[in-house]
Amino acid sequence: MKIKVYVKLKETVLDPQGEAILQSAKRNGYDFIDSVRVGKIFELEVSKTENLNEKIDEISKKMLANPIIEEYSIEVGE
Amino acid sequence: MKAGVVVFPGSNCDHDCYHVLKHVLEVDTVFLWHKERDLKGVDFIVLPGGFSYGDYLRCGAIASHSEIIDSVVEFAEKGGLVLGICNGFQVLTETRLLPGALLRNRDLKFICKNVNLVVSNVNTPFTRFYTPGEIIKIPIAHMDGNYFIDEKGLNELIENEQVVFRYCSETGETFDDANPNGSVDNIAGIVNKKGNVLGMMPHPERCAEEILGNMDGFHIFNSVKKYLKGGI
Structure with a gap:
């Protein structure tokens, strides 16, 4: 089974990388873009286990994301 | 006194x-290898600078889940002295021994220079x-090295006098021009509430010897030495 964990900086945390991309995009004529936030995706291939959802939530909180600066969301595939 | 320097890949x-x-x-x-749990009887631990695990995931994140860190956390919780420098500071925030987090520098550049x-x-x-x-x-x-903490956290740091070092101008002003990386409130180094864990981005070990022309960092290590000997 595939699981995707999306991690990005919280809205309250400045994302200078997103800001740099936004400025470059605007200079290149993509002036309709108002904001860019950069994040990362973790693709996990998992085997059957008990309490899968809780375990994925736990590892997201403890390792994949740092909740002080980042937020995450989990997408469970087939 | 016995000191231990932790070594990560x-x-x-x-x-x-x-x-x-x-x-x-x-x-x-002594050196303490990251896969060990035994602290070899040290009474002072240094988490050194570098790029543990290639800075993968987040700086210090993977190191903060290594075997030795369980022992370091236990040691710190009992009041043991821990100094995290640069990547070591990042590891300390990832373990939550210190509050806040270290983000990419404001200008997205690697900065290597002397700072006030x-x-x-x-x-x-550490600072006697x-x-x-x-x-x-x-x-x-x-x-x-861009230190981040939310407003509530910052107020707590200030209230408890946990801020130890701030980036400043040559004359000591902590305005934004003297802030190399965008850190909240110009913060360069903090201690935990108990004061036994110090994390700092600057490198005191690079200015702790007369031949290097700068001894300003020496005093941190010397302070720890005297403190553990009961001298101060």
């Missing part, structure tokens, strides 16, 4: 710290040899 300031402790301060010093710091807390085991408000010069060398 990718640590690159471990030998500098070892050298300062062992040869400049003449303290019994103002010492705002001399009542820690500075005077309040003293301005010192210590080099930084990092990509991710």
Whole structure:
């Protein structure tokens, strides 16, 4: 089974990388873009286990994301 | 006194710290490999600078889940003295021994230069040899030193006098021009509430020997030495 964990900086945390991309995009004529936030995706291939959802939530909180600066969301595939 | 310098794959300031402790301060010093749990009876632990695990995931994140860290956390919770420098500071925030987090530098560049710091807390085991408000010069060398903490956290830090070093101008002003990386409130180094864990982005081990022309960092290690000997 595939699981995707999306991690990005919280809205309250400045994302200078997103800001740099936004400025470059605007200079290149993509002036309709108002904001860019950069994040990362973790693709996990998992085997059957008990309490899968809780375990994925736990590892997201403890390792994949740092909740002080980042937020995450989990997408469970087939 | 016995000191331990933790070594992760990718640590690159471990030998500098070892050298300062062992040869400049003449303290019994050992390396502690990240896969070990045994702290070898040390009473002072240094988490050195470098790029543990290639800075994968987030700086210090993978190191913060290594075997030795369980022992370091236990040691710190019992009041043991821990100093995290640069990547070591990042590891300390990832383990939550210190609050906040270190983000990519505001200008997205690696910065390697001497910076001025103002010492705002001399009542820690690490800073007894500075005077309040003293301005010192210590080099930084990092990509991710932009200290972040939310407003509530910052107020707590200030209230508990946990801010130890702030980036400043040559004359000690902590305005934005003197802030190399965008850190909240110009913060360069903090201690935990109990004051036994210090994390700092600047590298005191790079200015702790007369031959290097700058001894400003020496006083941190010497303060720890004297503190553990009960001298101060």
